Amino acid sequence: MARADGAGQVALITGASSGIGEATAVELTRRGFVVYGAARRVDRMAALAGRGVHVIEMDVTDDASMTSGVEQVLREQGRIDVLVNNAGYGSYGALEDVPLEEARRQFEVNVFGLARLTQLVLPHLRAQRSGRIVNVSSIGGKMYEPLGAWYHATKFAVEGLSDSLRVELEPHGVHVIVIEPGAIRTEWGGISAESALTRSGDTAYSAQAHALARIYGVADRPGVGADPRVVAAAIGKAVTVRRPRTRYAVPTSAKAILLARRLLSDRAFDAVITRAYGMR
Template sequence: MKKTVLVTGASAGIGKATAIYLAQHGYNVYGAARRIEKMQDLNQYGIKPVSLDVTSEESLVACVAHISKEAGGIEILVNNAGSGYYGALEDMPISDAKYQLEVNVFGVARLIQLVLPTMRKNNFGKIVNISSVGGKVTLPLGGWYHASKFAIEGLSDALRKEVKSFGIDVIVIEPGGTKSEMTGLGSKYMMKVSGNTAYGSLAKGVSQMYAKIAKDAAEPIVIARLIQEAIEAKNPKTRYAGAAGAKLMLFLRKILSDKQFDKMVMSQMK
């Protein structure tokens, strides 16, 4: 029997690459996103596109109910949908910050709540939460993005302990620089909110650093392979890091003090 997987944020980047890769490796894949028109090409891989807005309770409930009715339940959940807006804390409207947390944290948590009853009943489940290297290390002007990814790390650690006895694995994926439209959109937003404020020169520095990251960014397939490795491992690791710069940044964060790490990051902004 093919295992049923739900991949959120499947209209582009890591989500789309993961949906295709898992479908090609024998999984029954549902790809979910708001922009259903951007997922029509997934049909050719046998992937079933589903409309999903992770900020809408109605949409979340309908998505899980639809898959449960068709496939009997979701065995593997890949929480990939995300928002990556940057901007100085002082400049960024709280309404935008709340939206980012709604997408990156509360949407993830609600979807987990909805799939857990079936996973518990079956004594099997894999919950894969896409965090980021930015869930462990920070750049200036990324306060709310980092807050959301740090939250995913903590949420996943607590959840892992809660559901282990039910045969459910919770896995965190920490991508480094990966090709996606999110980087460009986040940078554009940052320049809009902070480009002409007291943080303008810092915003330009961060933007230049992002351009460098984008140039060396890995293809999303790198993360798709990592996800496959994680869900097929008999005893999966709690965290998998991959793509450009991921392991190096996490290693440096581990060995440097806070102030040393800050100094190193800020030296890249010049």
């Protein structure tokens, strides 16, 4: 059972070099966890190291890297209590324009890396008969956009994987929680917009690519996109309350979008998306 704080508990967070992962590392450290922040670029985590976070190099597309990282945590701490699968990125562009090699990489990072790291940690959580696995999905796991076929496919996959895993692990005392962020001010939006423009900015899908870039540019502005600390606070709550919810959608605007998706028919939601992207 998780206590009201994280004293004595160990958390491993992927994608900790920026955005949601970095904010979560700070939040869990504040709550008393021993935190390991993992990312490909350790040099970008100097500030976290200064806050007492153990920074480790990890590439979620490299099995040896993930295995080594988990072994290091267990060697140094003897346990892992929380795994936050946050590493991921958005690959955008029309399905017709995106090479399958890039589509496979999107799945390797967003789905298979998450699944493999979970496999590596699970034997230890089961042995303890306790623990939390937090999978950072997106409202994109419940809705869709033009030019986002591969990204949304990965997040729909994370949602289904997490649901199956939740009931699979319930008898072993391990909780699985899904976090569904909406518009958050991170590097994610800029990277996604750039990929859409690179692949489809000069093709038959140019109008949609430029519309998507404009929308994501607005989302990154203060007062529009939420601070990553909002998501970190939700994760902090999820890993410390006695009985966590299965899903946390943040910020409030994310809940509104998911409510609209539940209430509207596919055709009605298509119309909303079409208008939003200036396709009609």
